[in-house]
Amino acid sequence: MGRYLNSSxxxxxxxxxxxxxxxxxxxxxxxxxxxxxxxxxxxICITRPRRFGKxxxxxxxxAFLGKKQDSDSIFQSLKISQNNLYxxxxxQYNVISIDFSKMPRDCDSYADYIDRIETNLIRDLRKEYxxxxxxxxxSAADVLETIFEECDQQRFVxxxxxxxxxxxxxxxxxxxxxxxxxxxxxxxxxxxxxxMTYMTGILPIAKYSDGSELNMFDEYDMACxxxxxxxxxxxxxxVDQLYDIYKKITKNPKILRSELKEWYDGYRAAAGDYLxxxxxxxxxxxxxxxxxxxxxxxxxxxxxxxxKGNIADVRNDLVLMVAGEHVPAKMQQYAATANALHTKxxxxxxxxxxxxxxxxxxxxxxxxxxxxDKFDELLLSNQQLGYVYRLARESQRMLQATIHGDTDTMExxxxxxxxxxxxxxxxxxxxELSAIVNLVYLSARDEYRxxxxxxxxxxxxxxxxxPKRNNIPGIILELKIDHTPQKAIxxxxxxxxxxxxxxxxxxxxxxxxxxLAVGISYxxxxxxxxxxxxxx
Numbered sequence: 001m002g003r004y005l006n007s008s009x010x011x012x013x014x015x016x017x018x019x020x021x022x023x024x025x026x027x028x029x030x031x032x033x034x035x036x037x038x039x040x041x042x043x044i045c046i047t048r049p050r051r052f053g054k055x056x057x058x059x060x061x062x063a064f065l066g067k068k069q070d071s072d073s074i075f076q077s078l079k080i081s082q083n084n085l086y087x088x089x090x091x092q093y094n095v096i097s098i099d100f101s102k103m104p105r106d107c108d109s110y111a112d113y114i115d116r117i118e119t120n121l122i123r124d125l126r127k128e129y130x131x132x133x134x135x136x137x138x139s140a141a142d143v144l145e146t147i148f149e150e151c152d153q154q155r156f157v158x159x160x161x162x163x164x165x166x167x168x169x170x171x172x173x174x175x176x177x178x179x180x181x182x183x184x185x186x187x188x189x190x191x192x193x194x195x196m197t198y199m200t201g202i203l204p205i206a207k208y209s210d211g212s213e214l215n216m217f218d219e220y221d222m223a224c225x226x227x228x229x230x231x232x233x234x235x236x237x238x239v240d241q242l243y244d245i246y247k248k249i250t251k252n253p254k255i256l257r258s259e260l261k262e263w264y265d266g267y268r269a270a271a272g273d274y275l276x277x278x279x280x281x282x283x284x285x286x287x288x289x290x291x292x293x294x295x296x297x298x299x300x301x302x303x304x305x306x307x308k309g310n311i312a313d314v315r316n317d318l319v320l321m322v323a324g325e326h327v328p329a330k331m332q333q334y335a336a337t338a339n340a341l342h343t344k345x346x347x348x349x350x351x352x353x354x355x356x357x358x359x360x361x362x363x364x365x366x367x368x369x370x371x372x373d374k375f376d377e378l379l380l381s382n383q384q385l386g387y388v389y390r391l392a393r394e395s396q397r398m399l400q401a402t403i404h405g406d407t408d409t410m411e412x413x414x415x416x417x418x419x420x421x422x423x424x425x426x427x428x429x430x431x432e433l434s435a436i437v438n439l440v441y442l443s444a445r446d447e448y449r450x451x452x453x454x455x456x457x458x459x460x461x462x463x464x465x466x467p468k469r470n471n472i473p474g475i476i477l478e479l480k481i482d483h484t485p486q487k488a489i490x491x492x493x494x495x496x497x498x499x500x501x502x503x504x505x506x507x508x509x510x511x512x513x514x515x516l517a518v519g520i521s522y523x524x525x526x527x528x529x530x531x532x533x534x535x536x
Contacts, residue, residue, distance in 0.1 A: 318379065
């Protein structure tokens, strides 16, 4: 069984992190905790999506504060060592560190889960304080209270990682959740032995504490709270540093710096920074390969689980978001804890909490290619999405029709837009038309890097398709409402949009093969799409 009190586990794990080539020093966060240690009986909870460094930071805090062993060899080369209070706080505290995601092998009930935690903690306290008399029916809080009273007011720092892990288990019911909240309240609230509680998780705690059970916590999420933003996720300058290391230590580096940004950046923090998913960046650099690392495991990856409560209202927004647009939403942080999600705001709020969307200025959007691929997968695989599914499934045929100049097939596929009881868009602007075009070319992302509103020649072009291989043509696509597709192609020629394939002065050309000019128009009166394809 693991040890909770003054364990060496966090020391070993964090030391291992610091020795990795792609380690990022976030140790300055420790200085933000020093005032809490002085005040005593303070409680903070950091909530972030998975893979944003919560456990690494919990291990760092335990390794730095814990009495178990001197951690100067770890921290003396990190930023926190420059703080004047470094030696005052380092390794001065009894730390109770519990990773709530660690379960007994045969655990299939809440009683098994919580009994193991309490038994292990009491065992550790008994070993550390053998002089204390412990009774059979004592709780861990009872024992800690006794230690405080009889051992010179001994206090403890609690570092609790993944506090909400148990809520995602099938055997947990609503009554168990209430019991668990009561356990945490009994252990931590208004207890003189608590120096500080540092807790992490995905879900906000207030929803599960409708009364006063855990109201002593100050909660800090990514979407709405600015404090601590820079310590979870990688900033641009930090990824720059990692990329420099990558180029030095990788035999045949295949990843471009711009590709890291496209794949893994885009999570918006309330403080104003855009953040990279740290695990994905590290895995990509380590493997020398861009891939979907963050969403490849876990129970939160199925986007459909969130939208199934209101597909009718959500699917039109999905089209816009897959097209790169931002969709209005009112954040309801506690929606992620609901048993069922019904309104769009509830659905989008839950997806932000779990990291499937991000939030900025009253709107939600898909932050990067890593997650965009998951949305693409959803649109191509789920028939319950109706016309959206049918359009996405037609996207391979649309691409082939475009390459071969088959405008009749292109127009036929676009008419699927009206194969609904209520048409998705009135096409009052090119934004809506762009969203549909993006959807019908969804599978093109396998063969092309698709850029929207890319600066090209003398203006901005609606879409440019950069081929990933040499035996397919580049595509420049321009949209028009109440104009002919020929007018769109004239604009492509007049403004020299094809120059974008040549790259900037001094750069190697992006692509030197054949290029197609594609015009797509929509007539509001006839409700018809028209297409034209011409080789440049």
